[in-house]
Amino acid sequence: MNGQQQQTESIKNLIRNIEIGSIVLPEFQRDFVWDITKTYELFDSLVRGIFIGSIIYGKPSFEITVREIDKRPRKGPGSRTPIPPINYSQEEIENKTQIENFRLILDGQQRATSIYRALKGIDTVWLIIKNEDEVEEEIQEKEFRNRSLEEVIFEFSGHPDDNRLSINLADAYSMAINSDLFEEDIRKNGKSESGRSGQVYGLAVAGADGDL
Incomplete structure (x- = not known):
């Protein structure tokens, strides 16, 4: 492996690099094992600015066998389908590290996989928002x-939650990524065409460019 360097990476870049196969796991890594409550706790920590590690x-410099992040459903068809290993020669690795980063x-597979799977x-x-009477007075x-x-x-x-505004994280993330004007609209007008829900979407997706 090459020497380690400290750097920050946005959640958006993490998701994109996992999707295109530029971020993978060495074959010897253990499986994804976090239950869904760990994912809820992870996002709660991210929102509250709590350090998550x-x-x-x-960056490998030699022939290696890897596998993709676990994208299988937790239950039902496909949940037990083996994740196929991918073999790369030293020449392929050298090209991929130079061109694709x-x-x-x-370390951090459980966190990275949880973020990817949720978004x-x-x-x-679901992100559940407090009702107005549940918000502290100074915030109101x-x-x-x-x-x-x-x-x-x-x-x-x-x-x-039937009694509170509820936002699906994947929907919010998709809206943020696919609409270049969405966050600008939120900043300028305080709402989108979808009204109050749009405001909360703006809050929910603000972390898409946040650093890990």
């Missing part, structure tokens, strides 16, 4: 668009 990468996750909709994660004095996500979050859950 670093993701440590390595090819990396192996050495791509493999695992269903702020305009809605000026409130931070930490100030309005009730919890992360696997189901929408």
Whole structure:
């Protein structure tokens, strides 16, 4: 492996690099084992600015066998389908590291996989927002668009809450990535065409460019 360097990476870049196969796992890494409650706790920590630990990468310089991040459903068809190994020659590795910033996750697989699965909709994660009467009085004095996500979050859950505004993280992330004007619209007008829900989407996806 090449020498390690400290750097930050946005969640958006993490997702993109996993999708194109530039971030993978060495074959010897253990399987993804976190249950869904760990994912809820992870996103709660991210929203509240609690340090979640670093993701440590390595850049190989030799022939190696790797596998992709676990994208299988937790239950049902495909959940037990083996993840096929991928063999790369030394020449292929040299090309991929130079051109694609090819990396192996050495530590942090559970966190990286959980983030990917939630934002791509493999695992269903809902952000539940407090009702107005549940928000602290000093926060109620702020305009809605000026409130931070930490100030309005009730919890992360696997189901929408019939009594509170509920936002699917995968939908919010998709909206943020696919609409270049969305966040600018939120900043300028305080709402999108979808109204109040759009404001909360703006809060929910603000972390898409956040650093890990």
